[in-house]
Structure formats: structure tokens, C-alpha cells
Amino acid sequence: MFREKTLAEKILKEHSVKDVKANDFVICEVDICFAHDGTSQLAIEQIKKLGIESVAKPNKTILFMDHASPSPRRELSNTHLLMRSFAKKTGLILHDVGCGVCHQIISESYAQPGDIVVGADSHTCTAGALGAFATGMGSTDIAIAMALGKTWLKVPETFKIQVDGNFNRMVYAKDLMLYIIGEIGANGATYKSLEFSGTNIKIMEISERMTLANMAVEAGAKCGLFSSDIKTKMYLQRHGREESFQEIYPDEKAKYERTIRIDSSKLSPMVACPDTVDNVKTVDEVKGVKVDQVYIGTCTNGRIEDLRIAADILKGEKKHNDLRLIIVPTSPKTYIEAINEGIIETFMESGGMIMAPSCGPCVGVHQGILGNGETCLSTQNRNFKGRMGNPEGFIYLSSPATAAATAIMGEITDPREI
């Protein structure tokens, strides 16, 4: 009997030998698998333990140097050496230092609608924006996926997130996602697939869909999925990959565990307050909090669309004297576009500093580490204690617009008031 399927069920079925439904265990062919310089070493060691030194699909297996890039310490330089030599030996694809954040590159250059993408990083779910079943795993799971070209998965149940109503001025996908996580909690969707739909999602660019998919894991979800459509097609076209387009959407009568409806015309700018992503308030409730550092970048909000929003606000303005403004374009393509559009100049003139495409200060490995008692407002996805390298620091999360407004005022500021 034909069973109507969610996006997750559809994609997993296409990659396994039998029909599937939520909660089944399946073994799936993997289209793309990857790891970065924080997770590769362990994955490589595990592959070696299997007694092999090859990967099943070298042209679909990718290593990125983005978290410690360029390397701040010799131990990490040695990890980079190991990655380079493993890539040479196996013929897999290596993106060396300066390549940009793995999730951005996966979306720009590799993932396509209907794919299964697994990565040794929790934000692998970002590629769900293109209609790929993309999920994060640990190094050992990725080692096995690299070596065998497959993985086991439990077919997730799905929450349908129905978003209708246009955003107000200065409200963005980031505010929406913070709102959702604040509502359902950091474990509100553990093991689930989040499937986004609605009139607002339809008109949303892939960049914003990526922000939503990226943060699915912050609600505990396995993936954040979108149907592919004209926006997906245009995105792939822009990156020279039109032929990768494939239409994919859920069946009309697919079974959802829960439907969450949001009227996005009612939202205002939001922030997540220390130390959990679900500690969400409106900007209004926390405005005036003094900030020592503003960080605009990461796989959540460091794309050209994000930089444009920040630059529009910063143009002709100076950052506040008591604060550092750090900006990291998420990929080289983003960086080049930002240069060509005069955005980098705007940032420099306002007193910001630009770092090479990488994770930057997001994970506390190097650069931009907070001092004791300092506060950072960041466009990243996580604000756990210690996340930016110092457990004595405080991290707030916001959209690029709120970040730019805050950079000017030196305290958390509603971008609508600039």
C-alpha cells in the first residue's frame, strides 16, 4: 500500500532497499560525507583501525580546515598535516585553510535536493535548506560512512513548522528561529525532523532557509528540511550547479507528529541570552545590556545577504569606542562579493575588523576570545558557557541587524531604532 511520506521519509526511502516509515531503522547509501579539523583526526584514526586506508567515494568525501584556520597552535598544525596526507593517500577532496566554513561550502558546491549528507559536525543540518537530508554525527559514524559509503539511521518523526505572514522590517529568519527554539526548548525536537513550510518560507531566499536549517539542532532536531523550489533552483544556478536541481516535496497527506503554526508578521527582533539557546527574549527586554564584542559571521549568519544587512546599518556610522567589531565572511565567494559591493570598505570605515573565511571566534579555538566577565553579541548559533573560549564570558545571539545596531550603540539595541 502506498504510504504518504514526509520529506525525511521520502529521502531515506530513496536511499534504502526497502520502504520506510518514521521510527524504522534503516541502512542508507550516503551521497556526501565530510569532517573538519576538529573531528577529522579521530575519524581518520578510526578508519585506520578498520585496517583500511581508503574511502568508498573519494569524490564525495570532503575534509575541511575551518575551525582552526590558519592554525593557532602546533598541535592543530599537525592535525592539518595528517588531514593533508590522508587526502593524498585516499584521493578524497581537501579544502585547506582559508576555504570558509564547511557547511557553507557544502551548500555552495556539493549538496543537492534529495541527497543524504552526513558530516562530523552538529550543524551539518544546514544543507537541509536545499532539500537534502543532512545530519551531524560523531567522528566514528563518519569514519564508517567514509569507509563504507553508508550509515544506519532511525527514520525521524516530523514536526511541521508552518510559517505564514511576512516579516516586519528588521525581522529575519534568525529572529524566527530563536523564537521557535524559545517556544519549544533546546530539547523540544530531539530526534525529530523539522519540516518548514508556509507562505513566508516560500518567499524566503536559501540564505535565510540555511539559518533556519542550521539551528534545527539547537532544538535537538536531527535535521531541518525544506522542499526544493524556484529559490533552490536559482541558488544552484548562482553557484553554477543548475543541473543539480531536482524537485522534492512532501506528500500531501504525510503524517506529522505535530504541527507548529507561526504568524511571522507578529515577530520582533529576538535574542538568546546566556547560557542556553532557548533562553530567548525580545531585544526590547534586554536592550541596554553593555557589550564588549560584536561578532558577525559563522555558518548561521555570515553570508553575503547577512553582511549586506549589517553594512546597510553601519554605513557612515562608527562602531562604539568601547567595543570590538569582528566580521568573518563565511566563504571566499562571500568575501569577494562583499569586497565588490563595497561592504568590506563600509565595515573597515566603521572600525570593524575582517578575518579570513573560517569559523572565527565562534568556537573559542582562536581569535576573539572573551576576557573574564566580558559580553559578546554574536550572530552564531550557540551561547553555551565557555563556547567562545572562556567560561567567564557571556554570549548573546541575534540577527546581523541587531548585531550591527548594537555595534554602533555599545549596548544591545533594537535595529528598528537606528
Add this chain to the structure above:
Amino acid sequence: MVLKGKVWKFGDSISTDLITPGRFYHLRSNLSELAKHAMEDADPTFSSKVKKGDFLVAGKNFGLGSSREHAAIVIKLSGVSVVIAHSFARIFYRNAINVGLPLVSCNTDQIDEGNTLEVDLERGILYNITKNTKMNFQPLPILMKTILKEGGLVQYIKKHGDLKLV
């Protein structure tokens, strides 16, 4: 498998950043060194007081955050024989099984630091020896149980040559 051990108790939302802080990123290539910092930002004294076979007990959403398998590895290397939590974040859950660290999901409200517990992983029974109470929990799904029994995913693949849905 029946395990017995003494409890170290933690609260809700213990993130992978608390278990394995990013500032020790460079030690990911030196796991025994990294293990000296296990749980450091949740309890800086943890690794000096934990003994082989002890139990780590926590509240909701244990291991949320990054995919770093190092979090499960350092807990195992610190000597902890089982992690018991109200609930686990998805990636941590898989990672723990893959590196051979047993997990139990159950209500942990009544378990206190210093209690001695006995856990029967096969039958899904948790016995609090200190308080003389008993609780049942859902044993692991069969595939995960097999991976765990064989010492982790690498050993499993070595033995079976492939992934199988047993």
C-alpha cells in the same frame, strides 16, 4: 551486563562545551591529556575525584551541542562506567554507543550524589542500593545494544564486515 557504582550528580543541559571545552581543542589529538579536563566547566574538580567504575548521573538533554565525539570519549577515559540521564541529545547518544560507553535514560530526580546504584543494562532495571528503590528503564534498541556489546562501532564493523540491521 550488570554494573555497580557510585554517583556523581549533575543538572540539566550539560553541553559538550562543558564536557570538553573548546579551549582544549588542540588536545583532541591527545585524548588521555584531554580526559584530564573531562567535565571541567561543569565541575572543575571532577576528573581528580572520579574513580574507575563510578556513574555519572544528570538531568535533561545531556550532551547537547556539538558533535564532538571527544565528549563521550573523555567521560569513558575518566573511568565512568555508565551515564544515566533523564534524556540525551541525539548525537551524544550515538557517539557514546559508538565508543562503547553505556547510557541509561530514566527519571533521575530521586538519585543523589554519593548514592550507590546497580544497573542491569539487558533487563532495564536500575536499583538504588543506598535508598533501596527500584526503577525500570527502556533497554537500548537492538542495533545499538549489539554495537555496545561488541565494544563500539569500529569493533562491530571489524567483526561483521558491514552494517547490518541484526
